[in-house]
Amino acid sequence: MAWxxxxxxxxxxxxxxxxRDEDDAEAWVSTIxxxxxxxxxxxxxxxxxxxxxxxxxxxxxxxDVTGIDLSAExxxxxxxxxxxxxxxxxxxxxxxxxxxxxxxxxxFTSLGYFxxxxxxxxxxxxxxxAVRPGGRFVLDFMxxxxxxxxxxxxxxxxxxxxxxxxxRSTEDGMVVKRILAExxxxxxxxxxxxxxxxxxxxxxxxxxxxxxxxxRTDGPDPVPFDPERSQRLVIWAQRPMA
Numbered sequence: 155m156a157w158x159x160x161x162x163x164x165x166x167x168x169x170x171x172x173x174r175d176e177d178d179a180e181a182w183v184s185t186i187x188x189x190x191x192x193x194x195x196x197x198x199x200x201x202x203x204x205x206x207x208x209x210x211x212x213x214x215x216x217x218d219v220t221g222i223d224l225s226a227e228x229x230x231x232x233x234x235x236x237x238x239x240x241x242x243x244x245x246x247x248x249x250x251x252x253x254x255x256x257x258x259x260x261x262f263t264s265l266g267y268f269x270x271x272x273x274x275x276x277x278x279x280x281x282x283x284a285v286r287p288g289g290r291f292v293l294d295f296m297x298x299x300x301x302x303x304x305x306x307x308x309x310x311x312x313x314x315x316x317x318x319x320x321x322r323s324t325e326d327g328m329v330v331k332r333i334l335a336e337x338x339x340x341x342x343x344x345x346x347x348x349x350x351x352x353x354x355x356x357x358x359x360x361x362x363x364x365x366x367x368x369x370r371t372d373g374p375d376p377v378p379f380d381p382e383r384s385q386r387l388v389i390w391a392q393r394p395m396a
Contacts, residue, residue, distance in 0.1 A: 156267070157267075157344070157345045157346060157347055158224065158225075158267045158346075159224065159225075160344075161344045161345070161346065162204065162223075162224075162225040162227075162228055163225040163226065163227030163228055164227075164344070166316065166318075166333075166335045166342060166344065167344075168205070169313045169314045169316055169318075170311065170313060170318055170333070170335075172313065172314075178374070179207040179208050179210070179211050180211050181374040181375075182208060182211075182261060182294075182374040183208055183211035183212055183215060184211075184215075184374075185374045185375070185376055186257070186259060186292055187212075187215055187217075189376060189390065190257055190290045190292070190390075192217070192256060192257055192290075193215065193216065193217075194215065194216030194217065195216065195217070195218065196216075196217045196218065196256045196257055197217070197218045197219075197220075197254065197255045197256045197257070198212045198217045198218065198219040198220070198255060198256070198257045198258075198259065199219075199220050199221075199222070199250065199251065199254075199255040199257070199258045199259070199281075199284050199285075200212065200219060200220070200221040200222070200259055200261070201222060201246045201258065201259065201260040201264060201277070201281060202222070202223055202224070202246050202260060202261075202262075202264030202265075203221030203222060203223050203228075203229075203232060203241065204223055204225070204228050204232070204262070204264075205228050205231045205232050205235065206221050206228075206229075206231070206232030206233075206235060206236045206239065206241060208221075208259070208261055209221035209232065209236055209239045209241070210235060210236040210238075210239065212239070213236060213238045213239040214238075217257075219239045219240070220239070220240045220241070220242070220255075221236075221239060221240070221241045221242075222241070222242050222243070222244035222246065222250055223241075223243065223244070224243065224244070224245050224246070225243075226243050229241045229242065229243050246260070246264070246277045246280060246281075247268075247273055247276040247277045247280060248276075248280060249279075249280045249283045249284070250280060250284055251283070251284045252283055252284070253283070253284075253285070253286045253287065254284060254286065255284050255285050255286060255289060256285070256286060256289045256290070257285070257289060257290050257291075257292070258281045258284050258285045258289070258290070258291045258292075259291075259292045259293075259294075260277075260281065260291075260292070260293050260294065261292070261294040262294060263294065263295050263296045263348060265277055265278075265293065265295060265351075266295070266348045266349035266350075266351055267347065267348060267349075268349070269328075269347075271349070271359075274349070274351075274359060275359060275362070275363070278359055278360060278362075278363035278365075279363050279364075281363070282363045282364045282365060282393060285393045286393070287393055287394065287395045287396065288392065288393065288394075288395045289392070289393050290390070290391070290392050290393075291360075291365055291389075291390075291391040291392065291393065292388065292389070292390055292391070293356070293360060293388070293389040293391070294386055294387075294388050295351065295356055295386070295387045295388075295389070296329075296348070296386065296387070297353065297372070297379075297381065297384045297385060297386055297387045298329075298350040298351055298352055298353065298387075299352070299353065299381040299382065300381070300382065300383070300384065300385065301329060301350065302324065302329070302350055305322050305323075305324070305329070306322060307321065307322055307323070308320065308321045308322070315337055315338075316335050316336065316337045317335070317336045317337070318333060318334065318335055318336075319333075319334040319336070320332070320333050320334075324350065325347075327349060327350055328347045328348060328349055328350065329347070329348050329349075329350050330345065330346070330347050331345065331346040331347075332344075332345050333345065333346070353370070353379070353381055353387050356387065356389065357370065357389060360389055360391055364393065364394070365391035365392060365393060366391060366392050366393075366394055367389060367390070367391050368390045368391060368392055369389075369390040370387060370388065370389055370390070371388045371390065372384035372385060372386050372387070372388065373385055373386040373388065376388070
């Protein structure tokens with residue numbers, strides 16, 4: 155079974171990435187709404203929304219937000235924590251709507267999980283189909299240039315009574331993270347595999363999907379993207395009017 159079908163719904167994932175807090179999500183949403191000139195009433199589709207931390211802030215800003223994710227466990231928690239938003243279990247590679255949203259977002263490196271690049275193309279095509287003509291698309295991805303250059307081979311993390319041993323490597327163009335979680339219940343093994351898509355390749359894929367790329371920045375503080383320095387690659391795009 156693909157790694158992303160099992161890992162995201164576990165309590166270990168939530169423990170390991172618990173530092174991705176509400177303040178971080180609020181900063182992202184605030185920047186996106188400001189740059190896209192969006193506000194109350196904006197229809198938003200949050201692709202691969204996870205437990206809904208960004209969707210909740212879109213809802214708090216008065217947006218009409220829908221979050222979709224492949225993990226049933228994550229969607230169940232998102233519904234509990236964000237009752238003012240709508241959530242659905244759905245594969246982002248499969249079209250979800252047709253010209254129904256003012257804004258579509260895909261945040262926190264939620265693309266590139268697939269061995270076949272055609273799956274990434276399918277996800278971007280579904281995003282293009284979902285946003286209305288003239289609507290905006292925001293894609294947040296790791297800066298693969300810096301990630302590959304600064305890859306930490308191994309580290310140990312303690313969180314919530316669990317000891318995580320994390321090893322990182324590159325294999326066939328993928329950044330592979332193997333995670334050993336040890337607690338009173340035993341040893342549990344997980345894995346993450348994300349395609350190290352070069353920034354220019356990711357921009358090309360977004361354009362091939364039909365979008366016009368408006369800008370490239372780094373993170374929720376939208377400074378210009380620098381492949382040597384930026385932590386993130388954020389692509390700001392728009393579906394043409396015709």
